[in-house]
Amino acid sequence: MWLFLGTEIMFFGGMFCAYLIYRINYFNEFAAGSRSLNLKWGTINTIVLICSSLTVALGVRAAQMGRRKLLVVLLILTIIFGLAFLGIKGIEWYDKYQEHHIPGASFNAADLVRDYPQIHIDQSHEQIYFSLYFAMTGLHALHMIIGVGLFSYLTFYAWKGRYTPAYYTPIEIGGLYWHFVDIVWIYLFPLLYLIDRKPLG
C-alpha cells in the first residue's frame, strides 16, 4: 500500500511541479485567483477533512480492538465527512461557474481585474491559475469519491463482522489511503487558497 501511495505522491507531484513553475512566473495572477476563492469554505473543508482523518484513525483503532459497532459508526462518520467535503467543494465550484472562472471559451476574469486594481492581471495567465485549480482540486475530489466508495464497501463488511483484531488489513489500508488524500489537501489548501491574503497596500 505504501508503494501505491508513493506512486500517488508522484502523480500529484507532476501537478505540483506545473503549479510551482507557473506560480513563480505569474505570481500576481495566482495571488488574485487565490483571493477570489472562498477562504471560509476552504478552511471549513480543511477542518472537515481533519475530522474525517480522526474518525478514520479511531476506526482503525476500533478494528484493532474488535469493537464492531464503534467501527461501523466511525466509518459512517468518515463517509459523512467525506460527502460534506465534496458538497462544499461543489458549492465552491458552482460559485466559480457563476463567476465565469471555469477555463474555456466562457472564461472571463474581468471581475478580478476590476476588484484588484492594485495587482496587474493578465487574463490568460489567470486562466492558467484556474486550470490548475480545477485540475488539482478535481483530481483530489476524484480521489475523495473513490475514498467514499471504498469506505462504503468497508462499512458494509464491517457491519457484517468480517474484520477482527486478527484481520483488519483492509481497514488499515483504506485508512492509509484516506490519510493520504487528506495530506494532499493539507498541501493544496495553503498552495491554492493562501497564496497572498495579506491586506492590499
Next chain:
Amino acid sequence: MATAAITAEREHYLNKDYGIRSWLLTTDHKRIALLYLMSITFFFFIGGFFALLIRLELLTPAGDLVQADTYNKLFTMHGQVMIFFFLIPSIPAVLGNFLVPMMIGAKDLAFPRINLLSWYLYIIAGILMLHCIVTGGVDTGWTFYTPFSTAFSNTKVIEAGLSIFIAGFSSILTGLNFVVTIHRMRAPGMTWSRLPLFIWAHYATSIIQLLGTPVLAVTLVLVVCERAFHLGIFDPVRGGDPLLFQHLFWFYSHPAVYIMILPSMGVVTEIIPCFSRKRIFGYHAVALSSIAIAVFGFLVWAHHMFVAGISLYSALIFSILSYMVAIPSAIKVFNWTATMYKGSITFSTPMLYAFGFIGLFTMGGLTGLFLSALGIDVHVTDTYFVVAHFHYIMVGGAVMGYLGGMHFWWPKISGRMYPEWLGKFAALIVFLGFNLTFFPQFVLGYLGMPRRYWQYPPEFQVLNVLSTAGSTILAVGYVLPMVYFLWSMRYGKIADENPWGAAGLEWKTASPPPTFNFEEPPEVTWEAYNYDQIAAPVEVSLER
C-alpha cells in the same frame, strides 16, 4: 535426467487445469506470464508491421506508398505500440512475472490477484489502442508534443492518451508487486547479497515504474483535459508553456528507457556466467549499478531538450548528469567482459544473444555519449542519428535481451527444448538484419536527414534502401523464433530440470514447474552463481 520419463504424467502448472476459464481467471504468476507473452507478441507484430510499412515508404525519396497523414500515423503508432505495449511489459511482465517468484523461492507473487488485474488493465488499454488504430489513429508522434497534440492535431489524441494512461497503471501494478515480493517473499537463506542479479535489475526497474509512470499519467491527464475542456496549461495561446510538457513527459520517458533496458541487462547477467561456467565478476558492483542507473536515470531527462529552448545553464547541468548515468552502464559491460575472462564459454543460442546485446548496447551507449555532448547533440538531435541510437538501445539492447531470455528459459517455461541450430541461425539473422537496418541510419542522421520525414531529398536514398533491405531480413529473424517455439511445444525434445547446468533456484524445480513452483519450500545455503560447484551438463558440452 531420469525425470524425463516421468515428466509426461507429472502434474505441472500447464496441465493442472484446462479450459479458457482456468486461464482467464488464473492467479498463477506463470500462467499470467504466458497470457502476457501472447498479448505482447501480438502487439509486437502489429508494431513490426507498421515499421515495415514505414521502411517501405522510405524506399524512395518521394512520398508514394502512403499519404503524408498516414505516414505520420504509422510512425506514431509504431512508437506507441512498441514502447507501451511491447517493450515496457516485455521482460518484466513475461520473464519477470515467470521468474521473479521462482528465483527467490516463493510460490507466487505477493499479490496474485493484482497481478491478474494488471494483465486485464493491459488488455483494456490494448483494446482501446486497437480501436484507436482501426478508427483513425493518432498522428502526434509518440511524444505527444504540445501544442500540436492539444490544439492542432485532429486525430484521436484523447483515446490514445487514455489508453497509455491505463497501460501505465498496469505497469505500476507490476512494479508494485515485484517490490513487495522481493522484500517479503524471499526463501529462507535468500539474503540480499544472494539474490540473482536478474532480481536486482527488476527491483531497480520497479522503482522506476512506481515513481516515474505516475508523472506520465498526470501529464497525459493534463493533455487530455486541455483537449477536452480547454484548460490552458501547456498552450502558449492561453499563456502556458509548451516546454513544461516536455519536462514532465521526459521525466518519465527517459527513465522509461531504463525500464526497457534494465531487465534486459538482468537477463544477460544470468546468461553470461552460465555459459562461461564462472561466477559473475563483481557481484556487488553489478547489483549497485542497477540501482544507480535507476536513480541517475531520473536526473537526465532534459538532455532530450537541448535545442528545445531550455536555458543554457540547465543544459549544462543535464549534460554533465547524462554522463553520470553512462558510468554504471559501463561498469556492467566491463564486468560482463571480465566474467568471460578465463571462462569456459559455450556458444549456445542464449549466449549469442547476450553477445549481440553487449555489442549493440555498447554501440547504442557510446552514441548516447555523442548525444549528451552538447555541441554534437545540436546537430544530430531529431535526426536519424537519434532514431538509430534509440533503436540500438531498445531493439539491439532490450529485444536482444528479451529473445536471449526467452531461449534461456524456454525449457523451463514449456518443458521442451527448441531446435538449437535454428536458434543459432535466427540469432545470426537478427544480428545481421539489425545492423543492416540501423547502422545506415547513423550515417543518415549525421548527414542531416531529420526524423519523421515522409519524403526526403534524393541524396539520402542509397542509405535508406540499405536500411529497408535490412529491415526485411530482421523481420525474418523475428518470425523464425516464434515459429520454432510453437513447433517445439509439441515436437521439441523434452527438457529436464536444468538443461544448461545453470545456477539459480528456478533450475532446481521441475520443467515445467508445478503450480506452486516448488514441491517443498526451498532453503538457500549457497551464494549466487556458484558455478564452481555445479557440473556442466553433458549434452551441451558435446555440442560445438
Next chain:
Amino acid sequence: MSEHIMSSKLYYGIWIALMILTVVTATVATVDLGPFNTIVALVIATSKALLVILFFMHVKYSSEKLTKMVIVASVFWLLILLFLSLADYSTRAIGHG
C-alpha cells in the same frame, strides 16, 4: 501492518493540534510577513502532514523498513522533479542575448 494500538487520547491530541494549525495558517496568511507568508504556510502544511503520517498512519511505530524507505524515496524523487525543472526556468533569462 502495525500491531501497536495507540490510546485514543493521543489521537484526540493530534486532532486538536491539526485544528489549531489550520486556524493558525489561515490567520497568518492575512498578515503581511513578506516572503515569510509562503514559508510559514509550507512549514505548517508540512508539520501537519508529518503529524498525520507519523501518528494517524502509524509510521512512527511501524517496524517495516520498506514503509520508511518508500516515503523517503518518493519525497526525494518529487524534489528531483521540482528542483531540476526549476533549474531550467529560473536560469532561462540569463545568457540569452
Next chain:
Amino acid sequence: MSVAIFTMIVVFALRYHRRHGVEAEQIEGSTALEITWSVIPLGIFMVIFAWGAVIYFKERTPPRGATEVYVVAKQWMWKLEHEEGQREINQLHIPVGRDVKLIMTSQDVIHSFYIPAFRIKQDVLPGRYTTLWFRATKPGVYHLFCAEYCGTQHSGMIGQIVVMEPAQYEAWLGGGAASGSLASNGQSIFQQLGCPTCHRSDVQGRGPNLVGVFGKPVLLEDGRTVIADENYVRESILSPSAKVVNGFKPIMPVFQGLVSEEQLNALVAYIKSLSPPPGTAGAKSQETKD
C-alpha cells in the same frame, strides 16, 4: 574504447571457448578494478563534456552586431524577413562571411530550424523568441529542414539557404521589391497603433521613453531587474502588465491577438533600432565559426 571492448569480448570468447578437461577459473571480482574502470571513463566523459559544452556555449551566444533576420514558422512554411525589409518564403539569401542572427518564433506549433551543413538547429516555439546564429564560410545552396515534428507536411517544410558572395548579395538585396526596412515598417505600425501618445521619444510620457532602452537592464516595479531583450519587448507588447517598469502604471492595453507575428517582429526591430548597439560601425565579433 568501444573497439577495445569488442576486441576483448571476441578474444575472450575464442580464447576461452569451452574445451574438455579445462575447468573455468573462478575469479570473484576486485574492488580496485571496479573503481579503476569507473574513474577512467568518468575522466574521459568529463573531457568530452567540457569540449561539447564549450562548443554549445559558442553556438548559443550570438556575437554583437550580427545581421538580423526574423523568422516566423507556421504549418508548413518558413517566412523570413531581412532587416532591410526583403521577405522570403522557404528561402534565405545571406552573404558569405557575415554573422547572421535569426530571431525566430512560431505562429502555431513547435518547429525546428535546422541547417545540417552548418551543424546548427534550434526549436522554434510559439509565444516566444528563440535565437540562432551562424556565419557561412562557403557560397552555395544548403538544405533547410524542419526538425521538430509539426504535422501533416512536416517533411515538406523544407527550404534553401543561399549563401552568396557579398557583391551578389548586395545585388540581390537591391533587386528585391522591398517596401522599406523592417524597422521603418515597425515605425509606421508604431504610429498606426497610437503608441507614440504615451511612449514619447523626447520626454518620458505616460509610458517609458523607448529610446536607448533595448539591451539595457530595466528596473521593474516589483524590484526585479530584467534585460530588455527581444522576449521582454515581445511580452511587454502582448501582455504589458506582466513586467511593469518601475515608476509607471499598468495602463497599457493588451495587444495579444491584435498584432500578427510579422507586425510584432517589425515593432521589435523598430524598438531595437532606437538603441543602436555600441560600435555599430561594422564592428563584428572576432569569433569564427566553421
